[in-house]
Amino acid sequence: NAGVTQTPKFRVLKTGQSMTLLCAQDMNHEYMYWYRQDPGMGLRLIHYSVGEGTTAKGEVPDGYNVSRLKKQNFLLGLESAAPSQTSVYFCASRTRPGLGGYEQYFGPGTRLTVT
Amino acid sequence: GENVEQHPSTLSVQEGDSAVIKCTYSDSASNYFPWYKQELGKGPQLIIDIRSNVGEKKDQRIAVTLNKTAKHFSLHITETQPEDSAVYFCAASRGTGFQKLVFGTGTRLLVSP
Numbered sequence: 001n002a003g004v005t006q007t008p009k010f011r012v013l014k015t016g017q018s019m020t021l022l023c024a025q026d027m028n029h030e031y032m033y034w035y036r037q038d039p040g041m042g043l044r045l046i047h048y049s050v051g052e053g054t055t056a057k058g059e060v061p062d063g064y065n066v067s068r069l070k071k072q073n074f075l076l077g078l079e080s081a082a083p084s085q086t087s088v089y090f091c092a093s094r095t096r097p098g099l100g101g102y103e104q105y106f107g108p109g110t111r112l113t114v115t
Numbered sequence: 116g117e118n119v120e121q122h123p124s125t126l127s128v129q130e131g132d133s134a135v136i137k138c139t140y141s142d143s144a145s146n147y148f149p150w151y152k153q154e155l156g157k158g159p160q161l162i163i164d165i166r167s168n169v170g171e172k173k174d175q176r177i178a179v180t181l182n183k184t185a186k187h188f189s190l191h192i193t194e195t196q197p198e199d200s201a202v203y204f205c206a207a208s209r210g211t212g213f214q215k216l217v218f219g220t221g222t223r224l225l226v227s228p
Binding site (some may be wrong): 048090102109 | 216220221
C-alpha cells in the first residue's frame with residue numbers, strides 16, 4: 001500500500017513551457033486535492049475533485065487545469081508556466097464522509113522551479 | 116472567507132519542555148480543526164484533530180484545546196523530544212464533508228537535546 005504518490009519529485013521549467021504533475025492513490029479514496037506551498041503562506045488549495053470525472057476550483061486556480069479521468073489519479077496541468085508558479089505542490093486524498101475518519105493523506109510533494 | 120492565523124512562526128525549546136502553538140480563525144461556522152506535522156522533505160501528516168462539539172482532546176503527549184467563543188485553538192506538546200522537531204500547521208474547515216481546509220502559515224518547532 002503506497003498511499004499517495006506524486007511524480008515527478010523535482011522539475012525545472014522555462015517560462016511558457018507546459019507540464020503535467022501526476023498524483024496517484026491506492027486507498028480507493030473519493031476526494032482528491034491539489035495544494036501549493038509557498039514560504040510563509042502555508043498550503044493553499046488549487047483544485048479539488050469529489051469523484052471520478054468531477055473537478056472544481058479552489059482558492060488559487062488561475063493558471064492551472066486538472067483532470068480526474070480515473071478514480072485513483074488526479075492530474076495537475078500548467079499550460080504556460082510562469083515564475084509565480086515556482087512552488088512545492090502537494091496532492092492529498094481522503095475517503096468520503098461516513099466511511100471513516102477525516103484525515104487528508106498527503107503525497108511527498110513536487111518541487112517546481114520556473115525560470 | 117475563512118482566515119487562520121498561527122503563532123509563533125518559530126519556537127525553540129529544550130528537550131523535555133512543553134511547547135504550545137496557537138491559532139485563531141475568523142469563520143464562526145468552522146467546526147473541524149486538524150493539526151498537521153510536516154517533516155523536512157515530506158508531506159504533512161495529521162497528528163490530531165478536534166471537532167467543535169468538544170473542548171479538548173488528548174493523544175499521549177499531544178493535546179488540542181478549542182475555545183469556540185474566542186475562536187481560537189491550540190496545540191500542546193508535553194515532554195518534547197528531538198523527533199518532535201518539524202513544521203506544524205493548524206487548519207480549519209466548515210464541516211467534515213468535503214472539508215475545504217484553510218491552513219495557518221506554520222510553526223517551525225526546534226527541540227534541542
